[in-house]
Amino acid sequence: xxxxxxxxxxxxxxxxxxxxxxxxxxxxxxxxxxxxxxxxxxxxxxxxxxxxxxxxxxxxxxxxxxxxxxxxxxxxxxxxxxxxxxxxxxxxxxxxxxxxxxxxxxxxxxxxxxxxxxxxxxxxxxxxxxxxxxxxxxxxxxxxx
Amino acid sequence: xxxxxxxxxxxxxxxxxxxxxxxxxxxxxxxxxxxxxxxxxxxxxxxxxxxxxxxxxxxxxxxxxxxxxxxxxxxxxxxxxxxxxxxxxxxxxxxxxxxxxxxxxxxxxxxxxxxxxxxxxxxxxxxxxxxxxxxxxxxxxxxxxxxxxxxxxxxxxxxxxxxxxxxxxxxxxxxxxxxxxxxxxxxxxxxxxxxxxxxxxxxxxxxxxxxxxxxxxxxxxxxxxxxxxxxxxxxxxxxxxxxxxxxxxxxxxxxxxxxxxxxxxxxxxxxxxxxxxxxxxxxxxxxxxxxxxxxxxxxxxxxxxxxxxxxxxxxxxxxxxxxxxxxxxxxxxxxxxxxxxxxxxxxxxxxxxxxxxxxxxxxxxxxxxxxxxxxxxxxxxxxxxxxxxxxxxxxxxxxxxxxxxxxxxxxxxxxxxxxxxxxxxxxxxxxxxxxxxxxxxxxxxxxxxxxxxxxxxxxxxxxxxxxxxxxxxxxxxxxxxxxxxxxxxxxxxxxxxxxxxxxxxxxxxxxxxxxxxxxxxxxxxxxxxxxxxxxxxxxxxxxxxxxxxxxxxxxxxxxxxxxxxxxxxxxxxxxxxxxxxxxxxxxxxxxxxxxxxxxxxxxxxxxxxxxxxxxxxxxxxxxxxxxxxxxxxxxxxxxxxxxxxxxxxxxxxxxxxxxxxxx
Amino acid sequence: xxxxxxxxxxxxxxxxxxxxxxxxxxxxxxxxxxxxxxxxxxxxxxxxxxxxxxxxxxxxxxxxxxxxxxxxxxxxxxxxxxxxxxxxxxxxxxxxxxxxxxxxxxxxxxxxxxxxxxxxxxxxxx
Numbered sequence: 001x002x003x004x005x006x007x008x009x010x011x012x013x014x015x016x017x018x019x020x021x022x023x024x025x026x027x028x029x030x031x032x033x034x035x036x037x038x039x040x041x042x043x044x045x046x047x048x049x050x051x052x053x054x055x056x057x058x059x060x061x062x063x064x065x066x067x068x069x070x071x072x073x074x075x076x077x078x079x080x081x082x083x084x085x086x087x088x089x090x091x092x093x094x095x096x097x098x099x100x101x102x103x104x105x106x107x108x109x110x111x112x113x114x115x116x117x118x119x120x121x122x123x124x125x126x127x128x129x130x131x132x133x134x135x136x137x138x139x140x141x142x143x144x145x
Numbered sequence: 146x147x148x149x150x151x152x153x154x155x156x157x158x159x160x161x162x163x164x165x166x167x168x169x170x171x172x173x174x175x176x177x178x179x180x181x182x183x184x185x186x187x188x189x190x191x192x193x194x195x196x197x198x199x200x201x202x203x204x205x206x207x208x209x210x211x212x213x214x215x216x217x218x219x220x221x222x223x224x225x226x227x228x229x230x231x232x233x234x235x236x237x238x239x240x241x242x243x244x245x246x247x248x249x250x251x252x253x254x255x256x257x258x259x260x261x262x263x264x265x266x267x268x269x270x271x272x273x274x275x276x277x278x279x280x281x282x283x284x285x286x287x288x289x290x291x292x293x294x295x296x297x298x299x300x301x302x303x304x305x306x307x308x309x310x311x312x313x314x315x316x317x318x319x320x321x322x323x324x325x326x327x328x329x330x331x332x333x334x335x336x337x338x339x340x341x342x343x344x345x346x347x348x349x350x351x352x353x354x355x356x357x358x359x360x361x362x363x364x365x366x367x368x369x370x371x372x373x374x375x376x377x378x379x380x381x382x383x384x385x386x387x388x389x390x391x392x393x394x395x396x397x398x399x400x401x402x403x404x405x406x407x408x409x410x411x412x413x414x415x416x417x418x419x420x421x422x423x424x425x426x427x428x429x430x431x432x433x434x435x436x437x438x439x440x441x442x443x444x445x446x447x448x449x450x451x452x453x454x455x456x457x458x459x460x461x462x463x464x465x466x467x468x469x470x471x472x473x474x475x476x477x478x479x480x481x482x483x484x485x486x487x488x489x490x491x492x493x494x495x496x497x498x499x500x501x502x503x504x505x506x507x508x509x510x511x512x513x514x515x516x517x518x519x520x521x522x523x524x525x526x527x528x529x530x531x532x533x534x535x536x537x538x539x540x541x542x543x544x545x546x547x548x549x550x551x552x553x554x555x556x557x558x559x560x561x562x563x564x565x566x567x568x569x570x571x572x573x574x575x576x577x578x579x580x581x582x583x584x585x586x587x588x589x590x591x592x593x594x595x596x597x598x599x600x601x602x603x604x605x606x607x608x609x610x611x612x613x614x615x616x617x618x619x620x621x622x623x624x625x626x627x628x629x630x631x632x633x634x635x636x637x638x639x640x641x642x643x644x645x646x647x648x649x650x651x652x653x654x655x656x657x658x659x660x661x662x663x664x665x666x667x668x669x670x671x672x673x674x675x676x677x678x679x680x681x682x683x684x685x686x687x688x689x690x691x692x693x694x695x696x697x698x699x700x701x702x703x704x705x706x707x708x709x710x711x712x713x714x715x716x717x718x719x720x721x722x723x724x725x726x727x728x729x730x731x732x733x734x735x736x737x738x739x740x741x742x743x744x745x746x747x748x749x750x751x752x753x754x755x756x757x758x759x760x761x762x763x764x765x766x767x768x769x770x771x772x773x774x775x776x777x778x779x780x781x782x783x784x785x786x787x788x789x790x791x792x793x794x795x796x797x798x799x800x801x802x803x804x805x806x807x808x
Numbered sequence: 809x810x811x812x813x814x815x816x817x818x819x820x821x822x823x824x825x826x827x828x829x830x831x832x833x834x835x836x837x838x839x840x841x842x843x844x845x846x847x848x849x850x851x852x853x854x855x856x857x858x859x860x861x862x863x864x865x866x867x868x869x870x871x872x873x874x875x876x877x878x879x880x881x882x883x884x885x886x887x888x889x890x891x892x893x894x895x896x897x898x899x900x901x902x903x904x905x906x907x908x909x910x911x912x913x914x915x916x917x918x919x920x921x922x923x924x925x926x927x928x929x930x931x932x933x934x
Binding site: 010029031032045047048051053056060077078079080083 | 255263659741781807
């Protein structure tokens with residue numbers, strides 16, 4: 001448990017409906033704790049996540065973005081996660097060019113049965129982001145009122 | 146701005162325990178668009194749903210947000226609720242404040258704050274939801290059953306009974322599967338063939354059922370209600386329509402040394418053969434790999450002798466293509482190879498047999514014509530040792546991690562049978578645990594011990610060594626008396642673990658059905674949807690889903706059939722309306738989306754955008770087939786011009802969620 | 809006592825909880841009859857933390873280190889490693905070597921199989 005005045009990161013997690021979102025549900029069912037800083041957005045498949053969404057999140061002041069999908073080979077739509085993997089590889093190299101630490105973004109494969117892995121991944125990710133501190137690099141000041 | 150209603154569920158104390166639901170309802174009620182906000186102990190209950198319905202009418206709501214459990218749980222429930230109140234069901238969003246909030250956080254302040262953010266995200270999203278209407282696709286009223294064992298047979302019979310056409314594809318020359326090889330069935334000890342063969346005949350005679358024996362599924366395309374399947378009919382070099390099953394070719398065939406699969410290689414068959422007397426279809430097969438005609442070109446005896454003129458050496462594999470509304474996987478199992486367990490000397494002695502081989506020895510049409518004999522010298526064994534869990538519950542890498550479930554019972558059956566028919570035989574069963582859940586199962590096992598005097602010994606055999614005098618020296622531990630036993634046995638029977646048939650994995654790939662690490666098909670829900678695959682339109686029957694005995698297999702086969710009937714009874718299926726949509730004004734016809742679509746749902750057409758002023762303008766634009774699109778969204782990201790969007794998960798909706806979360 | 813168990817578990821790297829009590833280790837053990845505590849009991853007693861009894865028993869020196877139990881255990885529990893670990897615990901407590909290379913008579917070297925010497929060192933030295 002963190003103390004109130006400590007830095008609380010804003011973390012957006014995109015989870016595919018079939019594996020990772022179900023994995024996150026399972027983490028809940030198993031009461032596997034992870035910090036409240038993580039907020040999940042449900043998408044049908046990891047391949048629905050447009051790199052734009054991640055840029056937008058950073059613009060709006062997110063400190064970390066994680067994309068979770070089915071394990072390679074297990075995609076509900078057969079090949080969606082391969083697309084996601086390729087797109088994110090491209091995006092992440094661009095982000096590091098823009099000066100965003102590569103630890104702030106991540107792709108993880110979490111199956112519907114891996115509630116424990118989901119919680120562990122989130123715990124670890126939140127810790128990484130907390131150590132990195134606030135992300136100011138891409139923040140769009142016009143969005144801040 | 147839409148008029149939004151927010152409904153916060155307590156879920157008893159599940160949510161209310163770590164989230165201040167009143168505060169959530171109050172805070173979200175102050176959001177600009179929200180005109181009504183409340184909380185209730187059980188939103189999914191009838192009373193809770195009525196609150197939503199009344200609020201929609203009273204406050205003229207144009208969007209509903211329910212803060213409750215996971216949408217995977219109750220989204221469908223609440224969609225029905227809002228629909229009942231006259232609102233489009235897709236104008237609803239669920240904020241998951243149970244699984245992803247109250248259950249994982251212990252601190253109430255944190256939990257409440259997070260629930261508010263999740264609620265805001267849902268409000269932001271629902272602002273942009275569009276009313277969606279589910280499309281429809283037709284259902285082909287025909288089912289395919291892959292595998293013709295007892296599971297496939299029962300499923301096919303039940304589907305045919307309901308009046309639908311069914312095709313069975315079986316890779317062996319006959320249907321019947323493993324059950325044809327079994328002598329007696331526990332716990333009633335009725336004869337396996339006597340209860341199975343009438344069902345096989347029923348299949349053959351039922352005009353709704355078509356049996357494709359000696360055939361394999363080659364390719365599957367399409368989707369629920371509309372699968373297209375290619376089936377390879379392997380050449381049997383015998384015309385099925387002409388062969389009368391008289392058996393002359395199988396008797397006169399000069400090649401007599403082919404290992405007989407039906408007897409697990411314990412005796413030989415001819416190159417022209419009918420697997421067993423009650424085979425369905427009762428049609429001969431010529432085994433081209435062993436037939437002299439195929440190997441040397443010299444023979445042709447069967448063709449000369451066949452009075453029906455059914456033999457055709459020119460026959461080739463044919464591929465047929467059929468349309469199906471539903472597919473049932475019933476691919477069954479095989480015992481594992483026990484060669485890896487060299488401590489049990491399986492490959493060193495003919496008198497060490499697997500349980501299925503022992504079953505063949507006991508059965509009247511087996512290699513010994515039903516006489517209990519040693520395969521080495523034909524003598525009747527006086528001491529038999531049964532070893533349980535050979536390869537089951539084994540994490541060492543040689544075997545399978547799971548319990549094969551059926552072995553305890555069939556071993557009790559074998560042991561009992563030996564004692565009954567040959568009372569002078571000493572029978573030892575080495576067990577780790579005796580697992581007999583099932584009606585009359587434990588009574589059956591106890592009967593083997595109490596009535597028939599089978600020696601059940603808690604412990605495992607460490608080593609079986611064949612001796613020069615033909616006996617087998619069995620060294621084992623007795624954990625209860627805490628001693629090491631040395632038994633001189635005449636026969637050792639290994640209860641080999643069972644594993645899914647090797648054909649299951651490639652089939653699962655064709656069906657895009659998921660499998661577990663042991664190659665068993667995964668069910669859509671372990672408890673509530675046990676006979677359906679997560680892939681719509683694919684159903685599971687029998688051991689391909691997990692180890693089970695005959696009664697359970699038949700029960701599951703019937704359950705799978707009823708699910709298939711439920712599907713085929715519909716004339717149309719409503720499709721998921723959350724599918725891709727191309728904005729033709731923005732589409733430039735580049736084909737990028739069609740290339741990434743895993744379903745081939747996107748086609749192109751030339752569309753006339755001519756206006757009087759500008760003259761003629763015809764552009765190539767993408768069109769999504771809503772029945773085929775599954776809504777993954779791959780195309781939406783690939784589209785370079787931003788013309789593709791996914792209904793229900795549109796770019797603007799997700800952006801709005803991102804904004805709300807990062808605020 | 810708990811420390812001893814911890815030590816045995818660390819030195820052996822064995823998790824006795826993996827044992828499903830099938831007794832195949834004892835079924836396969838060639839020196840079963842000369843042992844007071846048999847391989848499956850070793851696993852159980854280590855799990856219970858009853859290490860001192862095992863340390864006092866002759867059984868730990870009766871184990872041939874043939875590893876048949878390791879080879880055949882269906883759950884990969886590796887009982888022989890536990891026996892080995894208990895032996896090591898005894899030796900460490902005594903703080904001395906039972907067997908030193910110079911103690912082996914020169915004339916034995918010729919006839920003794922290499923494996924036996926290695927095995928003897930493993931058993932009786934630090």
